Amino acid sequence: MDISIGKIVTESEMNIMKDQPNHDNHQTNIENKDTLTNRQGHPVTNNQNVRTVGKRGPATLENYDFIEKISHFDREPVPERVVHARGAGAHGYFETYGTVGDEPVAKYTRAKVFQEKGKQTPVFVRFSTVIHGRHSPETVRDPRGFAVKFYTEDGNWDLVGNNLKIFFIRDAMKFPDMIHAFRPDPVSNVPDSEQFFDFCSNSPESFHMVTFVYSPWGIPANYRMMQGSGVNTYKWVNKDGEAVLVKYHWEPKQGIKNLTVKEANEIQATNFSHATQDLYEAIEKGDYPEWELFVQIMSDDEHPELDFDPLDDTKLWPADHFPWLPVGRMVLNKNPENFFTEVEQAAFGTGVLVDGLDFSDDKMLQGRTFSYSDTQRYRVGSNYLQLPINAAKKRVATNQEGGQMRYQAEHPKGNPHINYEPSILGGLKEAEQIGKEYTPKVEGNLVRESIDRQSNTKQAGETYRNFEEWERDELISNLVGDLSQCDKRIQDKMIALAEEADEEYGRRLREGLATAAKDGSSKNPIGNKDSEKAPQQAVEKGHDADPY
Numbered sequence: 001m002d003i004s005i006g007k008i009v010t011e012s013e014m015n016i017m018k019d020q021p022n023h024d025n026h027q028t029n030i031e032n033k034d035t036l037t038n039r040q041g042h043p044v045t046n047n048q049n050v051r052t053v054g055k056r057g058p059a060t061l062e063n064y065d066f067i068e069k070i071s072h073f074d075r076e077p078v079p080e081r082v083v084h085a086r087g088a089g090a091h092g093y094f095e096t097y098g099t100v101g102d103e104p105v106a107k108y109t110r111a112k113v114f115q116e117k118g119k120q121t122p123v124f125v126r127f128s129t130v131i132h133g134r135h136s137p138e139t140v141r142d143p144r145g146f147a148v149k150f151y152t153e154d155g156n157w158d159l160v161g162n163n164l165k166i167f168f169i170r171d172a173m174k175f176p177d178m179i180h181a182f183r184p185d186p187v188s189n190v191p192d193s194e195q196f197f198d199f200c201s202n203s204p205e206s207f208h209m210v211t212f213v214y215s216p217w218g219i220p221a222n223y224r225m226m227q228g229s230g231v232n233t234y235k236w237v238n239k240d241g242e243a244v245l246v247k248y249h250w251e252p253k254q255g256i257k258n259l260t261v262k263e264a265n266e267i268q269a270t271n272f273s274h275a276t277q278d279l280y281e282a283i284e285k286g287d288y289p290e291w292e293l294f295v296q297i298m299s300d301d302e303h304p305e306l307d308f309d310p311l312d313d314t315k316l317w318p319a320d321h322f323p324w325l326p327v328g329r330m331v332l333n334k335n336p337e338n339f340f341t342e343v344e345q346a347a348f349g350t351g352v353l354v355d356g357l358d359f360s361d362d363k364m365l366q367g368r369t370f371s372y373s374d375t376q377r378y379r380v381g382s383n384y385l386q387l388p389i390n391a392a393k394k395r396v397a398t399n400q401e402g403g404q405m406r407y408q409a410e411h412p413k414g415n416p417h418i419n420y421e422p423s424i425l426g427g428l429k430e431a432e433q434i435g436k437e438y439t440p441k442v443e444g445n446l447v448r449e450s451i452d453r454q455s456n457t458k459q460a461g462e463t464y465r466n467f468e469e470w471e472r473d474e475l476i477s478n479l480v481g482d483l484s485q486c487d488k489r490i491q492d493k494m495i496a497l498a499e500e501a502d503e504e505y506g507r508r509l510r511e512g513l514a515t516a517a518k519d520g521s522s523k524n525p526i527g528n529k530d531s532e533k534a535p536q537q538a539v540e541k542g543h544d545a546d547p548y
C-alpha cells in the first residue's frame with residue numbers, strides 16, 4: 001500500500017493501516033477524509049496552539065498554519081449589498097405551462113423557458129429585507145426582496161422583484177436619496193422615521209407604497225407566505241419581433257400571512273432570524289414552498305385611455321382590465337450547501353434577460369439595470385459571473401481576459417490563441433439571429449421631466465378601501481405613531497395626501513394626530529411608535545452590578 005505524506009487515504013486503507021502495528025511510528029501526517037488541512041493541502045497536526053519559544057512564548061512569525069488561518073479570518077468580511085443586505089436563499093425549479101391563460105405562450109414570447117408544457121428550468125431564489133444590514137431583524141417594516149435566477153437553456157434570466165407590486169418612486173435618479181432617508185441618521189446612526197416621512201411627504205408618488213408598507217403588508221410573516229412581483233414593466237417579444245408590455249406576479253401556494261407590529265415585536269424578542277429559519281427548515285423537512293407565476297399583458301403603447309402610465313412602477317394594473325394569466329409554477333426544494341458561496345455571492349440584475357424577453361422604457365428599470373452589475377463588480381469582483389452560483393448552466397464563451405480572481409478562460413477549444421473577433425484564424429463567431437429582431441422606434445427631445453398622468457393618490461385610496469377593517473386600523477395606528485413624532489409641516493403634507501386619497505383615510509389620520517401625544521423631539525425607527533422609550537427603559541430596568 002502506497003502511504004505517502006499528504007495522500008488521501010480511503011476508509012478501507014485506514015482500516016488496513018489500523019491493523020498494522022507500529023505504522024504510526026514513522027507516519028505522523030496520515031490523512032483521511034476528515035483530516036483538517038491548511039489551504040496548501042498540508043495536514044494540520046496542531047490546531048490548538050501557536051508555535052512559541054517554550055510553553056509561555058513569545059510566538060514566532062514563521063508559523064504558516066497560524067498566519068494562514070488568522071489572515072484569512074481577517075478577510076472574511078466582504079462588502080454587503082448596499083441595499084437588501086439581509087437575506088436567505090434556496091434552489092429549485094420553474095415548470096412552464098407552455099400557455100399564457102388559454103393561449104399558447106409562443107403567441108407573445110419566444111423565450112424558451114416558457115415553451116413546451118412541463119419543461120423544468122433550475123432556479124435560485126433569494127429573499128431579503130431592504131434597508132438594514134446583513135444581520136438585522138427579519139421582522140422589520142420594510143418591503144421584502146424576491147429575486148429569481150432562472151438558469152435557462154439560453155443563458156440566465158434574472159427576475160429581481162419585491163413582495164409588494166409597486167414601489168416608492170418612479171425615477172431612478174431619486175433612489176440614493178430615498179435609501180439615505182430610510183436609513184439610520186448619518187450622524188447618530190439611529191433610525192429616524194421623521195426622515196422617512198420627510199422624503200415621502202415631499203415625493204407624493206410614494207403615498208401608495210407608504211399605504212402598503214404601514215399596513216400589515218409591510219411585515220410579511222415569513223418569506224414562504226408572501227407574494228412576489230417584478231414591479232417594473234417588461235416586454236415579451238415573439239418570433240415575428242412583435243412586443244407586448246408585461247408585469248410578473250408570484251402567488252404563494254402556502255397562502256399569504258402578514259403581522260401586526262405587536263406580533264412582530266413578540267417574535268423579534270425571541271428570534272430575529274425567524275424567516276431564514278422558517279425557509280431553511282421547511283425545505284429540510286420536505287415541505288417545499290411553491291409559487292405560481294402570473295403575467296398581466298398590455299399592448300405596447302402609451303394607453304391614453306388609462307389615468308396612469310403603464311411604465312409607472314407606483315401603479316397597479318387593475319386586474320379586471322388586465323387579468324392575471326398563469327404561465328408556470330416554481331418549487332424550492334434544496335437548501336444552499338454554504339450560505340456565503342451561494343446566498344451572499346449570488347448576483348441578480350434586471351439587465352439579465354434572454355431572447356424573447358425585453359426591457360420597457362420604464363425609467364426605474366433602466367436605472368436599475370446599470371446599478372446591479374455595477375455594484376456586483378465592486379461587491380463580489382470583476383469575475384463574479386464565473387462563480388458557480390452566478391454562472392450560466394450552459395456553454396459560456398467570451399473573449400474577456402483577466403480581472404481579479406479569474407480562474408477559467410472562456411476561450412474556444414479550437415484555437416485558444418485567438419481571443420478577439422473577427423478573425424479568419426479561428427476564435428469565436430457571432431451567433432445567427434433566428435427570431436426577427438425587435439426594433440422599437442424611439443424619437444423625442446432629450447429632457448429632464450416627470451411623466452404625465454402622475455395620479456399619485458388615487459390607487460392609494462382604492463388600496464385603503466380594499467383593506468380589511470383591522471388592516472385599516474393597523475395602518476392608521478402605525479402612521480399616527482410615527483408621524484406624531486414628526487415636524488408639523490411633514491404631518492400636514494401626509495394628511496393632505498391621505499385626504500386626497502380617501503376622505504375617511506385623511507380624516508382618521510388627522511383625528512389620530514390631533515389626539516396623539518406630541519413629542520416632536522424623539523427619534524424612532526420606522527413603525528415602532530414606543531421605541532423611543534427604549535434607552536430610558538434599559539436604564540430603569542437594568543440591574544446594578546459592582547465592578548470586579
Ligand code: HEM
Nearest residue numbers: 081084126145146147161162167172175231367368371375
Ligand atoms: C432605481 C431604483 C433601484 C436601484 C438603483 C436599485 C439598486 C439595487 C442595488 C445596487 C442592489 C444590490 C445588488 C447587489 O449587491 O447584488 C439592489 C438589490 C436588490 N433590489 Fe434594487 N434597486 C432599485 C429598485 C428596486 C426595485 C423597484 C425593486 C423591486 C422590484 C428592487 C429589488 C431588489 C432586490 C430584490 C434586490 C436584492 C437582490 C438579491 O437578493 O441579491 N430594487 N438594488
